[in-house]
Amino acid sequence: MGQFLQQVLNSISIxxxxxxxxxxxxxxxxxxxxxxxxxxxxxxxxxYIGYFAMTYFGLGFFPAILIAMxxxxxxxxxxxxxxxxxxxxxxxxxxxITAIGVSMLIEYGMMFFVKANVRSYPPxxxxxxxTFTLGSMTIxxxxxxxxxxxxxxxxxxxxxxxxxxxxxxxxxxxxDRDAAELMGIDVNSTISFxxxxxxxLAGAAGVLVGVYYNSINPLMGMLPGLKAFVAxxxxxxxxxxxxxxxxxxxxAVEVFVAGYGNSMYRDAVVxxxxxxxxxxxxxxxxxxxxxxxx
Amino acid sequence: xxxxxxxxxxxxxxxxxxxxxxxAPSQPAASGADAEEIKIGINYELSGGVAAYGQANLxxxxxxVEQINAAGGVDGKMIKLVTxxxxxxxxxxxxxxxxxxxxxxxxxAIGPATSGAFKATIPVAEKNEVPVVSGSATxxxxxxxxxxxxxxxxxxxxxxxxxxxxxxDFAMNTLGAKNxxxxxxxxxxxxxxxxxxFKEQFERNGGKVVAEESYVEKDTEFNAIxxxxxxxxxxxxxxxxYYEEAGLIxxxxxxxxxxxxxxxxDGFDSPDLLELAGADALNDVYFSNHYSSLDQDPVVLKxxxxxxxxxGKDPNAFHALGYDAMKFVxxxxxxxxxxxxxSVKDALASTENFVGVxxxxxxxxxxxxxxxxxxxxxKDGVQDSITRSGE
Numbered sequence: 001m002g003q004f005l006q007q008v009l010n011s012i013s014i015x016x017x018x019x020x021x022x023x024x025x026x027x028x029x030x031x032x033x034x035x036x037x038x039x040x041x042x043x044x045x046x047x048y049i050g051y052f053a054m055t056y057f058g059l060g061f062f063p064a065i066l067i068a069m070x071x072x073x074x075x076x077x078x079x080x081x082x083x084x085x086x087x088x089x090x091x092x093x094x095x096x097i098t099a100i101g102v103s104m105l106i107e108y109g110m111m112f113f114v115k116a117n118v119r120s121y122p123p124x125x126x127x128x129x130x131t132f133t134l135g136s137m138t139i140x141x142x143x144x145x146x147x148x149x150x151x152x153x154x155x156x157x158x159x160x161x162x163x164x165x166x167x168x169x170x171x172x173x174x175x176d177r178d179a180a181e182l183m184g185i186d187v188n189s190t191i192s193f194x195x196x197x198x199x200x201l202a203g204a205a206g207v208l209v210g211v212y213y214n215s216i217n218p219l220m221g222m223l224p225g226l227k228a229f230v231a232x233x234x235x236x237x238x239x240x241x242x243x244x245x246x247x248x249x250x251x252a253v254e255v256f257v258a259g260y261g262n263s264m265y266r267d268a269v270v271x272x273x274x275x276x277x278x279x280x281x282x283x284x285x286x287x288x289x290x291x292x293x294x
Numbered sequence: 295x296x297x298x299x300x301x302x303x304x305x306x307x308x309x310x311x312x313x314x315x316x317x318a319p320s321q322p323a324a325s326g327a328d329a330e331e332i333k334i335g336i337n338y339e340l341s342g343g344v345a346a347y348g349q350a351n352l353x354x355x356x357x358x359v360e361q362i363n364a365a366g367g368v369d370g371k372m373i374k375l376v377t378x379x380x381x382x383x384x385x386x387x388x389x390x391x392x393x394x395x396x397x398x399x400x401x402x403a404i405g406p407a408t409s410g411a412f413k414a415t416i417p418v419a420e421k422n423e424v425p426v427v428s429g430s431a432t433x434x435x436x437x438x439x440x441x442x443x444x445x446x447x448x449x450x451x452x453x454x455x456x457x458x459x460x461x462x463d464f465a466m467n468t469l470g471a472k473n474x475x476x477x478x479x480x481x482x483x484x485x486x487x488x489x490x491x492f493k494e495q496f497e498r499n500g501g502k503v504v505a506e507e508s509y510v511e512k513d514t515e516f517n518a519i520x521x522x523x524x525x526x527x528x529x530x531x532x533x534x535x536y537y538e539e540a541g542l543i544x545x546x547x548x549x550x551x552x553x554x555x556x557x558x559x560d561g562f563d564s565p566d567l568l569e570l571a572g573a574d575a576l577n578d579v580y581f582s583n584h585y586s587s588l589d590q591d592p593v594v595l596k597x598x599x600x601x602x603x604x605x606g607k608d609p610n611a612f613h614a615l616g617y618d619a620m621k622f623v624x625x626x627x628x629x630x631x632x633x634x635x636x637s638v639k640d641a642l643a644s645t646e647n648f649v650g651v652x653x654x655x656x657x658x659x660x661x662x663x664x665x666x667x668x669x670x671x672x673k674d675g676v677q678d679s680i681t682r683s684g685e
Contacts, residue, residue: 003525006550010517118538120569129574131549138551213514215542215570220514258518263507264480266518 002136007259008252013143013212015251016150020205021228022235022243023157024198030174030238031194033092037099038079040225041106042199046072046206047216048114055122061211065149068203076199077192085188103221111218118217121210128211142212149208153201154244161240166193174238223267227254230274236284245285331374332367332627334359334620335394335403335424337415342382347407347612351429352377354616355404357604358624368628376400384414391415395422401627402427402638404619407612409433412447419446423635425642427623429615430584432457432560434487437661446635448642448661450622450650451615454484457559457582458491460667460683461532464580466499468669468681469555471530473504475523477516477543479535480508488534488559504528509539516543520550529554536561541570548575555580563611573675584652585614586668586680597651611652618650653682 021043028036046068053064083102087095130141161167169190172180181187210216231250235242258266339348359373376398380387387406394400402425406412412431419426427448434455437447465471479485493503504526507519533540555578562581587608601609626641645657655665671679
């Protein structure tokens, strides 16, 4: 039982990271029907920004994660303005290919600047090093931190989307862009805002991973990015609660396959789930199947 | 006009190529035989992925050459290095081996550092009858494989299966372990080979491997498998893999409260291990290595002192292996009947009780050294104890 609870705890930590990244995928998809593959690169940049803030400026965890979120917001908006906006009326496949291109540009560009080797965050101090023992379970403050930061960010996100004017605009644009525009909603700034929020969450996830796993490299976004994408699809792409649910589900699948089965099948199972979801329920767990309007 | 120019340039290129061709075969005759100096080819990874290994080897080699030449060279002949950078690329290593053996006329060649690249140069060495020596190619099949002994290939480091066996003995005899867990890097031959040999030896000694887990290169999440093994009864963990993942496994294991000794092999030998795992986690961690700067042997102390004087830093295992490789070659050249490839090969093969920084050794019938292994123990991330075993 103790082992089971410990595995649940492990899956919550990794699931929180997937959920944070998946939110960015799902929000952007909801609003412009684009799978923004550059999103995983923004997550990687967030990890590096946190690394530089902590290592070279000696900042603590909270200032570092705030800086990473702010800078990632700017980067996300810039990517949208430079790479996607000119293609607003192009075919979806053109935008998708651009997204892959942007992702590679950032990852390999970063490799050029910071070299390909693994870097590690500076040793944590103070409350971030503590460990609690609860029966046979061991909980680190870093795990608690990941969960708390994730929940706080999700509550803020839910608040923004549900109650603010811009949140209302986002929901309107995601339902019908043309109609929203006719109602006087500034579609372009709404899209920018969506990228901004998604990128901020990815930046936060990057710093959390850096602190928790202590190992970052320019290609660190690839696999988590794909898994977060699976999470978004599993929950129903375009739906915010779906991304959160999907993130925790994929985290749990990974941990339990490794913990009770064979760790070699971990990634295979995750991607098998993607295929099964796409075959059985393409709209995702929470999605309603709607007919494509021609 | 432009067209004319390009035609002209093509002609020039062709002419240059022809000249290159005709010139090449006329050179190799000028082998070391009657030359005033002894040419040794250096074929190392000086840039690219594993540049750190090649650069360190070369620094060790240069120190050795400096000392040999200062002492009057080998039989009065100075050693001259012909240094090339294979860019951590196997194909480039082969090309360079060809070049140094057919054009530069080297008497013997040292390098590359990694097993794969070193193996790529062996067919060239056999064809040209020039011995090649590696300081750090540890894969089992480097000097001998299914097809038999590779006559012109030598190494001065122990092989991977020897490390696995030595660590199993260490776990049992020094740490008194009975039950072990293996967490293996299943994406490298290195990890798989070590795991296999550790397991065989550990079980032969009467121990039991209670769980075997595996991971792949670049994984960062190990909590799930660590939680799983935590339920098992074991007193040692063996991690056959490289520092990049091993550092994270150690960190996560210690954070989960797993405080049994953790063992590894020379893949742990990097300053990055400390960065990744953190000093607090690196207690009761032991790994096998070729050399330790803690060694109080006079030969080692002298080497460390000389190295510091020349480079202003502490030597690591690759520096020591490069240094030994050069001295080993020079020793054989001094004993060789003639200054040609086959004689030097015979001299290398008959090396007995060579005293090196990485231990004294003789060369066995498979062109491997018979030498002891150093097991380094870490305390708060720094080397704290050494144990020599398996002479």
